[in-house]
Amino acid sequence: MQTPHFTVSQFIEILNQTLDYVFPIIELEGEVSNFKTSKGKWGFFDLKDEQGTINCFIPLFSLRVPLEDGMQVVVKGHPKLTDFGRFSFTVQQIMPRGEGSIKKAFDLLKAKLAKEGLFSPEKKRPLPDHLETIGVISSTGAAGYADFCKILNARWGGLHLRVANCGVQGLSAADEMIKALEYFNEQEPVDIIVLIRGGGSKDDLAVFNDELLTRKIAASRIPVLTGIGHEVDESLADLAADLRASTPSNAAEMLTKDKRAEVSRIHDNLQSLAKYLGHYLDTAKDTQKSQLTSVKTLIEARVENAQNELQNTRKLLESLNPENVLRQGYSIVTGNFSPGNVVKITTHQQIINAEVIDVHNR
Amino acid sequence: MSITDKITKLNNQVQWFYSDEFNLDEAEKKYKESVELAKEIEKDLGELKNKIEIINKDFTK
Known part of the structure; x- marks a missing residue:
């Protein structure tokens, strides 16, 4: 050979x-x-x-x-x-x-990026008021993704989820998630991007401390919500995101109202309204009743006044009646008061004709 | 009308009863409308599903 x-x-x-x-x-x-x-x-x-x-x-x-x-x-x-x-x-x-x-790498990079202002609170954007389309970046086979969908579906409907199926651990995962972020930002605009990954070891979650991924999240034109690991896990991706949920399930809760709570709220509102209307009508009836009572009292008072006035007038008339004067012993003399003439004398009980004998001044 | 629009409409209708615009002549009609709208929303919420679409793109490349 x-x-x-x-x-x-x-x-x-x-x-x-x-x-x-x-x-x-x-x-x-x-x-x-x-x-x-x-x-x-x-x-x-x-x-x-x-x-x-x-x-x-x-x-x-x-x-x-x-x-x-x-x-x-x-x-x-x-x-x-x-x-x-x-x-x-x-x-x-x-x-x-x-x-x-x-931890060492996290602390060093966190200090560097914080100095650049990547985590500044003033950069954070709130959840959009009205959500229709959600861009989800996650591994569709992961438990965290399943939890997210389950909670989201149980709570609300009518949303359109566009899911970028990416690796969420390992050396290549950061690049995949970066491409997904670019895809949503450049090709498929959505109302919000949600980065989802369930719990895992520190090594599993280390990809979320990748510098380029963190920068890409901070630079996203579309607001980003992270739901990574458990409540105690903090990543640079969380710090750079606009909003952070403690878990994938919590991310679903932050994005949606609970339809059962919404139905209950609507029922409560209508019940309160019915009570309010009942109270309103009762008050209106009471007011009317009270007004009628006032009017009645006023009319009664006026009638009484009129009756009193009538009574007084009647008394005055009574006092002016000539019969009453005659009853007191006076008499009314009528006729020609020249001597020799006959005059008529009216007393309470008699009418007397009498001859005038003499007339002289008092 | 979307479910969100319906909920907003219902909230506005309920608010009308507590506002200065309230008047008794319209109240009965508006209350009946609100109850009907609430039923409709409850039905819609029960039937509404989310659409989940996996993007047909390989992000590893």
């Missing part, structure tokens, strides 16, 4: 072709050491475990989480032999692994 014979360049090329064929894309987990950057464009570090070390290279635009020596990370990329015969791992994506590293 003939021994293979190559030039150095040919051998490096064949080794790289072999590596490409066997390991086109792989993920490696290890601890970062000797991290340094060059010319603001490239990053270099060693990825190591107890027994081995691999040199890694990453273009800085692909570095979407802060990196520090000692952090445990998962990197995605491909192995390569350089023209200088050095083995290197070209990293495309990187994600912190383990609670300590995730």
Whole structure:
């Protein structure tokens, strides 16, 4: 058998072709050491475990989480032999692994983005008044998505959900969600975008601390609501979003009214209205009754006054009656009062004709 | 009319009874209308479903 014979360049090329064929894309987990950057464009570090070390290279635009020596990370990329015969791992994506590293990366990036104003309260927009179309970014196979739909359907109807089925964990999930955000912002406008992911470990949820995803959420023209993990889980995506729900179910509750509560509210309103109308009518009747009583009292008073006036007039007339004067012993004399003439004298009981004998002044 | 519009209409009708525009001549007619509208809303809410559409696009690419 003939021994293979190559030039150095040919051998490096064949080794790289072999590596490409066997390991086109792989993920490696290890601890970062000797991290340094060059010319603001490239990053270099060693990825190591107890027994081995691999040199890694990453273009800085692909570095979407802060990196520090000692952090445990998962990197995605491909192995390569350089023209200088050095083995290197070209990293495309990187994600912190383990609670300590995730917390460290979270704190560093949070401070950086907060300084840029990405989480400013004044940037937050409220829920639109009227929702018709909702853009949902989630994995349609995930429990969180199922919870969201179940609660939403139980509470309200008539909404149109446009669902972008994306990965919601793992190294490629951030890019998928970014594409979905771009899709809704540029091609399929909706009233609100909802980012949904059920509970999981810190590692599962670490994708929601991706810098580009966080920036994309903050820059979205359409308001974004997040419902990621459980109440205690806080991600940079939550901080950048306009609104944060504690869970996917809570996101559904924030978006919709409860139709049972709405029906109950309508019934209560109508009952209150019926009571109000009854009270209104009773009051109106009472008012009318009271007015009639007042009118009656007034009329009675006027009649009584008229009766009193009549009585007084009657008494006055009575006092002026000549018969009453005659009854008191006086008499009325009529006729020609010259001596020799006969005059008529009227008393209470008699009429007397008498002759005038003499007339003289008193 | 959408269900939201119907609910808004009903809320406005109920408010009319408490407003200065209220008058007894129209009250009975308006109350009957409100009760009918409430029944209609309840029926609509029971029947209304959400439309869920999965976007036909591969976001991994």
